[in-house]
Amino acid sequence: MYQHKYTLDLLDEFGLMNAKPASTPIDYTSHLSKSSRTSLDDVAPYRRLIGRLIYLTNTRPDICFAVGKLSQFLDCATTKHFQAALHVLRYLKGAPAKRVLFSTSNNLTLTAFSDSDWGACPDTRLSLSGFCFFLEKSLISWRSKKQHTVARSSAEAEYRAMALATCEGVWLSYLLKDFRIPLSRPIVMYCDNQSALHIAANPVFHERTKHIEIDCHTIRDRVQEGLIKLLPVSSTNQVADILTKSLSPKSFFSCNAKLGLINFHVPQLEGGCN
Template sequence: MTLPDGYSSNHANKVCRLKKSLYGLKQAPRMWNEKLVNVLLNLGFEQSKCDHSMFVKTSNYVFIVLLVYADDIVITGSCSTEIARIKSLLKSKFLIKDLGMLKYFLGIEVLKTKDGLCLSQRKYCLDLLAEFGMTGCKPVNNPIEANHVLTRLCEQDTKVLPDISVYQKLVGKLIYLSHTRPDIAYSVHYLSQYMHCPTNGHFKIALRLLRYLKGSPGKGILFSKGDSLDLKVFSDSDWGKCIKTRKSTTGFCIFLGNSLVSWKSKKQSTVSRSSAEAEYRAMCAATCEALWLRNILNELKIDIKLPVPLFCDNTAAISITANPVFHERTKHFEIDLYFLREKISKGVIKTVGISSEDQSADIFTKGLLVQAHEKVCKILGLFDCFAY
């Protein structure tokens, strides 16, 4: 912080004493969050232990949930009168603006349909296409080639981009777009591995992904109506996917009822010595996410039916979970073994075999053929409100 213009002082060793947090200072966001949390706690809210941005209030059969992102707030609940009262109390503490029903939040459009609620980033996607000059491009039907030979393409065009900031900016925007587009999660996962040294080949793959988005910029996640609130977990892995490191790729997706609520595509941190080990590590990662979601739902007063089914298409990995004997083939990943077996023995998780054709998490570990890609997208609940 510098002294204001026109102020002069003969005491060079003195410093300014800050009495109020100002925008632009490092501690300003922390001080704002601290003040907001204190106000919400005084209003009777409880801060979630699993997600500190969520606040829950329950009293006299009234249930209110409040989500905070910086200075943007979403509030919902079972009583409109209580919601209005809380808004009035917040208005007495802060200078706020009530935007009414939730329609647009952090670049995400919230659309009501006859089947449920759809989250889409259509405007964000169209702006992205316009920014990179792909508005008039010819669309393709899948984000990345099936069983793609990416290394061959990258080996043919290994010239490093003269300005890597363009690639970094594109991939960064795609990462945010993947919040409502699980169908591009694997492609973005691959591209993000080369943020510091991208080649022309990587940039061509990113542009191909934009051509895929051009075909359906309004596609998003549909949270459909239903009576079931049971968790279902699908886990998959692609063994030795990375040619350079031979690390495998973990992919999983979790459904609450018929709606997709969580997914991930990520390279594993260690090298797996077998496909069964790679699948087992993916199952452990999916189990951790399922346990976190269960805790979140418990704070929202939703009881989850146990055990939670964990679907896997690798019979060897499922056999390891049921075998109480630790032998030479499994001793190098015993921590994961103990973790998953403990959850199974306590009745929290139940492993279920599934065919590869019905594996929903397959889209998070590899590129699929057009027909298979469209099938999985339909299972994941991807829906385009603007196509009708």
């Protein structure tokens, strides 16, 4: 599943067909906020570019974080925001044919990675949730979304991200049942926050978790009924990091490879690659 021609048309529209490719979709040393530099005289090109990039995230999960970040500035775009949006295009220039590949060999087991970035937004201090689901090795669902309320701890932010991923897992299980493919095993969900995992495993509500009681029930009920199985994962192996924060090139390449995206070049397509 890919949007090769759409990507090339987008590069051509903004005059970046001959631009030098960037290694990552967003510069991890850059800090974007609503007060970044000079406001644009005409925000229409910026809004049009972000709208086109949002559509591209349907097949390019590797740019979801960057596009989600830039879409927060549609009403107050500055020159720095526009340069960051062009940086995304320069990244796409390096691999315009990258795509999501669905393997024909599949044991129909679901695996998920859930992550959050606590207080990620410098303007609102809202945290960012991210998750991705794999049907065996095929990436089938992903999301990078800002949380609605301010989290008072990293554990709370992680737990809300797990609740969002749990709801997605429930929906995917219902979808598979509609296809008459019931899950034979629990959905294994990996999280790199030990505190969030302990809250999910503890049947007793403490005072410090009452404000996220609905999320606690959302996850715990699914764990107790056997639909979800929570497991720890190290931060270095947390695939969902790519959906919640800007990464250095080394970390980005590692997460990007684990997503299972394939970069087919035009000659391979002409050769009849499936």
